[in-house]
Amino acid sequence: MLVVLILILFASLLSWRIRSLKRAVEAAITADGQVQRFAPSSQGDEIGDLSHSFHSLLLRIQRYTDYLETLNSTLAHELRTPLTIVKSSLELVQCAPGSEPYLARAEAGSERLRKILSALSEASRVEQTIQHSEFHAFDLATWFRELSAAYADSFPEHRIICHPTEAPATAWGSPELLAQMMDKLVDNARGFAPLGSDITLTLTPQKQHYQITVHNRGSSLPHEIQGQVFDSLVSLRPQQADNNGPHLGLGLYIVRLIAQSHQGEVNAYNAQKGDGVVFSVTLPAYTD
Numbered sequence: 001m002l003v004v005l006i007l008i009l010f011a012s013l014l015s016w017r018i019r020s021l022k023r024a025v026e027a028a029i030t031a032d033g034q035v036q037r038f039a040p041s042s043q044g045d046e047i048g049d050l051s052h053s054f055h056s057l058l059l060r061i062q063r064y065t066d067y068l069e070t071l072n073s074t075l076a077h078e079l080r081t082p083l084t085i086v087k088s089s090l091e092l093v094q095c096a097p098g099s100e101p102y103l104a105r106a107e108a109g110s111e112r113l114r115k116i117l118s119a120l121s122e123a124s125r126v127e128q129t130i131q132h133s134e135f136h137a138f139d140l141a142t143w144f145r146e147l148s149a150a151y152a153d154s155f156p157e158h159r160i161i162c163h164p165t166e167a168p169a170t171a172w173g174s175p176e177l178l179a180q181m182m183d184k185l186v187d188n189a190r191g192f193a194p195l196g197s198d199i200t201l202t203l204t205p206q207k208q209h210y211q212i213t214v215h216n217r218g219s220s221l222p223h224e225i226q227g228q229v230f231d232s233l234v235s236l237r238p239q240q241a242d243n244n245g246p247h248l249g250l251g252l253y254i255v256r257l258i259a260q261s262h263q264g265e266v267n268a269y270n271a272q273k274g275d276g277v278v279f280s281v282t283l284p285a286y287t288d
Helices: 002-028 046-092 100-132 140-154 175-192 251-261
Strands: 136-139 159-163 170-173 198-206 209-216 265-270 277-284
Touching (some): 002 046, 046 100, 100 175, 100 251, 140 159, 140 198, 170 175, 175 198, 175 209, 175 251, 175 277, 251 277
Parallel strands (some): 159 198
Antiparallel strands (some): 198 209, 265 277
């Protein structure tokens, strides 16, 4: 009987330690992918060795995550000097006879590099802003109506149609960051929508969350990139459709960053009957 009791106690202790290790590992990585401090076990048995292995693995993940978070700013810094040299060299050879076609191509490449640097710098600023933003409860419905009215006034070349909700809609987050997210979605829609066409903004309350959609007329998403449109530097937007130059696929990447910082999700799909594209953001509802 004593042996059975000892075995039960040992099994219970073993099970408790394994569950504790599982909870500690899960808590070490937050919902937005940040790696928190993980304290390994001081015990010298197999479970202690396993916790030390998890500790080493999480340290490597944290270093790699830190590297990725600083990659944009590092690239922008390292590329700025050679870009300046290229630009100044081009200015010096402008007087050379017969160099016009080559200069035009070189200047176009230089301008694209400049836009890449600007986009990378913007992405880095957004990441830093997310880390230092203070979240609070706010009325998502009022926020949505005011933004939609501002877009209608600012972009008369399109018909901005707003479908807000009349139901109470309280969200938790940063209205300024979410407004930046909406700016990117509307800018993306304007880049694809024909002049004079509709861009429809909708806020829909659903079970325990809200869904924001931006629907633009125009071409559909190619099937091969539907799961990649929110990745960095992915874009199939035709350059001639935008007078401001080529798009570099960082706008929708910023949309995903901001949505994920609010525990939200992003999606993109073709509208029914080939009637353009719908981009959606799902945000959790705020509850006291």
